[in-house]
Amino acid sequence: MSSCTIRNVRPWGGEPSDVTVVAGRISAIAPHNPAAAVTGTVVEGRGRLLLPSFSDVHVHLDSTRLGLPFREHTGGPGVWTMMLNDRNNWRNAETSIGERAETTLRMMIERGTTRVRSYAQVDVDCGLERFEAVAAARETHKDRAEVKIIAFPQAGLLLEEGSAQVLEEALKAGADVVGGIDPCSLDRDPVRHLDIVFGLAEKYQLPIDIHLHEAGELGHFSADLIAERTRALGMQGNVTISHGYPLWGVSDAHTRKLIETWAELDISTATVAPGTGAKLPLAELAAAGVRVGLGEDGQRDYWSPYGNADMLDRTWQLAFTNGFRADELIEHALAVATLGGASILDRSTPRLRSVADRPGTQVSDVASFVLVPGDSVSAAVMERSSDRTVLHNGHVVADQLTLV
Secondary structure, eight states: OOEEEEEEEEETTOSOEEEEEETTEEEEEEEOOTTOOOOSEEEEOTTOEEEEOEEEEEEEEEEEOTTSOOOOOOOOSSHHHHHHHHHHHGGGSSSOHHHHHHHHHHHHHHTTEEEEEEEEEOBTTTBTHHHHHHHHHHHHTTTTOEEEEEEEOTTOSSSSTTHHHHHHHHHHTTOSEEEEEOTTTTTSOHHHHHHHHHHHHHHHTOOEEEEEOOOHHHHHHHHHHHHHHHHHTTOTTSEEEEEOGGGGGSOHHHHHHHHHHHHHHTOEEEEOOOSSSSOOOHHHHHHHTOOEEEOOEEESSSSOSOOOSOHHHHHHHHHHHTTOOSHHHHHHHHHIIIIIHHHHHOTTSOOOOSTTOOOSOSTTSBOOEEEEOOSSHHHHHHHOOSOOEEEETTEEEEETTEEO
């Protein structure tokens, strides 16, 4: 079995330690001893923090222009209008969609992300072209990152004939998750939309991830319908509601009910730390045991000029948009960005149970890490140094923002 010793690192900002990895998992953590003899591969930590690698559970690898010249934003308001803007432009980029997906995934790994759940748009316009591009990028980096693909009906399932059929074709082709989007405001028929999404999930025994941008009572109505389906079909632990940012500003009663329902049914949520809308009640969600993950969304694409493939930057954004100042809360933002997302990808991964949870660096844990300098975890989030070493399953896959 392969072994690796990561010398002189500080797990979650603790005391200097030497971490031994065997067969991709932590086998021992001991106080740092410069004179200790080691076998196998040695990774010099140089006193840096040892943190779990990032988990981006809401990214569109098929919607990216990273690495290309910056372009003027041409999108308009609303999901449908923005979708059409993307549809009218994505084929005309300077490089192919496959090259763009691979470049963005590479940049994510170089910056510390080794767990990914990516959307791949499937509709009557693009067919499986975008799905195949994401699948090819996953294959290129299969030894550097774990990538799950969501077959995502960005244009809805009912507005264009044949949309549901293309979604099913992607599932047959190997998609890992069934996607859905705004069953009321986009498709305007939540029963039929959710019949398709949950029906395909049941048929292919796959989890579900639904984009929900709907505001106010309408958003809660859709969330209630999703919860009802989850309960009726016994899909507890297999449903994620992504975005959902308008859900949290309706009333305290609505928020309490939503948290209680999601905790009961193990419905998870993925946020992109938006700068608008009500703050996500992260502490309350953790206390209830609701799984919360973080993602970067589209990356400098035809929807938005934002994004740089760096989940440490997005962790800072999560802390900033929630007004976090206390070290404990900033560290919780990092926990959400790392093992919080991992618990969505793999439900056997323990969920965060409080803002004080610091998982992922104990004996028997998977040895996927990012080493980064900082006087403390909060300092590392604020400073976001480029001095990073990235390990996936006990192997160094990137160093100083470059693949190895």
